[in-house]
Amino acid sequence: MNTKEVVKPAVVLLLISAVAAACLGAVSEITAEPIALQNEKTLNESMQAVMPEASSFEQLTDAELTGTITAVYQADNGGYVLTTEPGGFGGAVKTMVGVGADGVITGLRVTGHSETPGLGAKATEPDFYEQFTGKSGSVAVTKDGGEIVPITSSTITSRAVCAGAQEALDWVAANGGAN
Amino acid sequence: MANPIKILKNGIINENPTFVQVIGMCPTLAVTSSAINGIGMGLSTTAVLIFANLFVSLLRKVIPDKVRIPCFIVVIATFVTIIEFMLKAYLPALNASLGLYIPLIVVNCIILARAEAFASKNGPIASVFDGIGMGLGFTIALGVLGLVREFIGSGTLFDITVLPEAFPRTLLFVMAPGAFFTLACLMAALNHFRNKKKA
Numbered sequence: 001m002n003t004k005e006v007v008k009p010a011v012v013l014l015l016i017s018a019v020a021a022a023c024l025g026a027v028s029e030i031t032a033e034p035i036a037l038q039n040e041k042t043l044n045e046s047m048q049a050v051m052p053e054a055s056s057f058e059q060l061t062d063a064e065l066t067g068t069i070t071a072v073y074q075a076d077n078g079g080y081v082l083t084t085e086p087g088g089f090g091g092a093v094k095t096m097v098g099v100g101a102d103g104v105i106t107g108l109r110v111t112g113h114s115e116t117p118g119l120g121a122k123a124t125e126p127d128f129y130e131q132f133t134g135k136s137g138s139v140a141v142t143k144d145g146g147e148i149v150p151i152t153s154s155t156i157t158s159r160a161v162c163a164g165a166q167e168a169l170d171w172v173a174a175n176g177g178a179n
Numbered sequence: 180m181a182n183p184i185k186i187l188k189n190g191i192i193n194e195n196p197t198f199v200q201v202i203g204m205c206p207t208l209a210v211t212s213s214a215i216n217g218i219g220m221g222l223s224t225t226a227v228l229i230f231a232n233l234f235v236s237l238l239r240k241v242i243p244d245k246v247r248i249p250c251f252i253v254v255i256a257t258f259v260t261i262i263e264f265m266l267k268a269y270l271p272a273l274n275a276s277l278g279l280y281i282p283l284i285v286v287n288c289i290i291l292a293r294a295e296a297f298a299s300k301n302g303p304i305a306s307v308f309d310g311i312g313m314g315l316g317f318t319i320a321l322g323v324l325g326l327v328r329e330f331i332g333s334g335t336l337f338d339i340t341v342l343p344e345a346f347p348r349t350l351l352f353v354m355a356p357g358a359f360f361t362l363a364c365l366m367a368a369l370n371h372f373r374n375k376k377k378a
């Protein structure tokens with residue numbers, strides 16, 4: 001076999017890959033800081049949406065994460081913002097819940113999900129999530145004896161969001177006084 | 180060099196990637212649950228297609244035949260990743276609505292197909308026009324699919340409610356089977372008109 005036939009393509013491919021890698025490295029370096037800033041801003045904005053009265057939030061890294069709770073943030077007004085991932089119809093329903101120091105929900109948002117479009121996906125609409133604001137103690141859909149009107153034909157999704165809210169309320173009830 | 184207008188028309192109508200070549204079906208079926216999703220995916224694909232075609236065309240004499248496919252993939256993946264970084268850093272609003280689809284573009288076979296079938300055999304200017312034409316053809320196809328599915332499935336057009344609340348929505352159309360139904364009907368209608376024209 002002719003060595004030139006083997007070596008030349010290999011060298012060209014190596015060169016193209018090297019140039020591509022260098023470009024990607026440079027772009028990654030340049031954009032790392034703006035991306036981190038954007039992520040932080042997005043997180044802060046969504047936390048502000050579930051707890052409008054607070055202005056700054058700090059993650060509690062030593063918090064005990066019960067159930068599907070993934071992170072707990074302490075707000076400057078004594079409240080807590082919790083992110084939970086209860087299981088829905090199509091996977092985890094990422095739910096962010098703001099709970100005041102008095103154990104009352106200040107706001108709730110579904111931040112990420114893979115529920116059915118047009119059905120369970122309606123959990124991201126105000127008609128549904130605003131029902132949670134002001135609730136305390138225990139939350140459940142009307143079918144389970146609670147006050148939350150579920151999304152039509154999407155009881156599983158509605159129950160998942162309720163479960164997420166409940167976990168957040170329970171966490172604050174159990175740990176809220178300690179901080 | 181072929182006429183740029185002809186190349187554009189070729190991509191949009193004669194060799195429309197979705198309706199005539201039937202390639203890139205995965206994003207076509209998956210993301211067209213609404214008009215805006217379809218158009219967003221189409222436009223981001225167009226951007227990658229233009230750049231990938233340009234660079235493949237510029238490098239066509241340097242790239243040895245034996246390793247052309249790996250070379251094309253490296254070029255395409257590099258552009259997709261750069262666009263992803265840029266969107267995340269500087270256009271967060273656009274990233275929120277399109278972010279999900281950007282990595283999917285790498286595996287869209289339209290881009291590799293155009294690199295192989297057109298850009299590796301033609302000059303850079305013709306290749307850029309081919310990228311624009313094919314990209315627009317793809318965008319229009321996805322936009323129409325999304326429009327039909329959104330209208331029947333959710334009763335809205337571009338998120339604005341157009342059907343009265345009392346009118347029942349056929350939810351099946353925003354789910355996976357609806358994508359197949361809509362695509363089949365559109366394709367059948369287009370073929371019908373094309374055959375009529377020929378006859």
